[in-house]
Amino acid sequence: MLDPMTIVILAVLAFIITYMAVSAMKSRQEPLKKKVIVTQLKCSNCGYGERREFREGDYVGKEVGECPKCGGKLLVEAIYLEEVEGIPELRSAVSVPKSSQPQKNTGRY
Amino acid sequence: MDGSNDWASTILVLLILGSFLLNFTDIPQKMQLWRYSSYIRKKIIQLTEIEDESKRKVIKYLSRLNVENPRKVLEGFIDNFFMISPVDIEPTDIIRRMRHLIRTRDDSIRKYVEENLPNATLVQRQNAEVLLEISSVLTLINKIVKHYFQLGLKYNNWILMMQLALELQQVVRLAKAYDDAMDSFMKGTPIGDGAGPLVAHYLKGDAEPVEISKETVYYVTEIEGRKVYVIKAKGPGSTVGWPGEAVEKIINDLGRSVSRIITVDAALKLESEKTGEVAYGVGAAIGDPGPEKIAIERAATKYGIPLDAVVIKMSNEEAINTMTKQIFEGVRKAIEIVKKIIKEKVPKDGIAVVVGIGNTVGIT
Structure with missing residues (x-):
């Protein structure tokens, strides 16, 4: 006892x-969420659009080639950070910026 | 005496002793000081790592631009180019003095970068300016934290230590956000603060830019059958331009024929708000130290032109990092709101001025 x-x-x-x-x-x-910077392209003539991973040198309004449908100007419509799960066509991925990762205050000092 | 009495008297002695130690000695404060200082030390190590990392990034970027001695360029920038605020106990012409000081500082930085990066393009130089500024800010944050930490230790000020320890979580988070922002500027992707210029970009359509102020352009276009002057910083380099001066010039040229001035900007959200929420109200949506904002307000007041503000909400971290999809969706909503304001509040033969406020990196 x-x-x-x-x-x-x-x-x-x-x-x-x-x-x-x-x-x-x-x-x-x-756990880290995988995110990727997406470049959204749009034809200024017929409105055809496609998305791909961001390449250095891309900027909104940049002419990146010809439209595969009508031969019009293919422009960068938008560039933004998106979660990878929703966009399987984008293979390579980057991690979320450290500052965007959830941080918990443990209250311990 | 039996076993339970023995136990009770031991507890009583411990309580009396504990109470004496807690109430009549400095031991608890010393322990607090020790605990907080060890926590702060860990955070200072983290801040120093972030600072070093930012310096490595700047050196890497400058090396890519074939700068001969990037470390020297960086060291020549950090700690220099500070600005002393104008005298405010005599407020007469304070805005003019502040504008003068801000522009003098901007010109000095631009000249320093031009001298050290003679072969770089304008966009590369503008991005290098921001990278140097961020590295400089991170050094300053680290220095300030170390300053208060050492003061606390020097004077055994446990209250100062406790305050610093409680603040540090946010400070480190902000420092990380600045460090991450460097990647966005190195790549040249649009950032959250670029929401205003992005709205302006979509509204301008195919119109051609006309330079009106330093690094600031305007476009003349037609929206909902109304003539619209769209103002934004000149991209795709990292700059916010001089939108206040641009508005002032356009309003002075057009006078009372302008029916509405609409400013669109990123705004810091409250913790309970969602990123990408859009709100509208009255006033000049612009977060500069004063000169640009007052220029818009004065121009509007001079001719009695109503001033509308549309804001896209985001956190501090999101404002300086690559634009997220939620903010992009907010931009789409803001465009619709601006169009609605134009349709409902600008007469058919009237003129509207729309100003996209913010950093235009990655947006032409």
Whole structure:
């Protein structure tokens, strides 16, 4: 039979260990979401559109070639960051910027 | 004495001793100081890593542009080019003085970059200016945190330490956002703050640009049967232009024939708001230190022209990083709102001026 003092000490130790374990679990980061920068192209003549991964040198309004349908000007319509799950045609992916990743305040200092 | 009495008296002694230590000594404060200072040290290491990383990025970018000694160019920029705010206890002509100081600083930075990057294009130079500025800001943030940390240690000021520790989570997050923003400027992708110029880009259609102020252009187009002057910074380099001066010039030329001035800008959202939400109201939607905003307000007031504001909401981090899809969708909504304002509030023969405020990197 344990004496009361030992029980108190064990209870306090159990509380501290549980508290630290819960805090450590909370501070664990959520898995990274994959995101990719998409360049959206649009024909200025017939409205044909396509999307591809961003290439260095792309900017909104840039002429990137001829429209495969009507031969009109194919322009960069938009450039934005999008989650990869929704766009299977874009194979390579980049990670979310660190600042956009969820950060939890563990309250520990 | 039996076992339970023994236990009770031990607890009582411990309580009295604990109470004495907690109330009549500095031990708890010392422990707090120790705990907070160890947390701050870890965060300072993180901030230093971010600062070093930003410097590496600038050096890499400058090396790509064949700059001979990129480290020297960077070191020559950091800590320099500060601006001392104008005297504000005498407010007469403070805006004119502030505008003068801001432009003097801008010109000095532009000249410094031109001298060190003589073979770079205008877009590359504009992006290099922003990268140098970001690296400089990260160095400053790190220095300020270290300053308060060392002050706290020096004077055993545990309250200062606690305040700093509580603020640091946000500070590190902001520093990371700045560091990430460097990638956007190096690649030349549009950023969240470019929402205003992007709205202007879509509204201008096929109209040709006319330069009206430094790095600022306007387009004349027709929307919903009304003549519209669209103003934005000249892209695709990283610049915000001088939209206030541009509006002033156009309004002074057109006078009372202008029925409406509509400013479109990115706005910082509250935590409970969603990214990409669009709202409209009255006033000049522009977040400059003062000179550009007051120029728009004065021009509108001079001729009694109503001033509308359309804002696209986003966080601080999103404003300086590559534009997200939610913000892009917000841009689409903002275009519809601007068109609605033009249709409902500008008479058929009237003229509207639409100003897309923000950084035009990646947007022509």
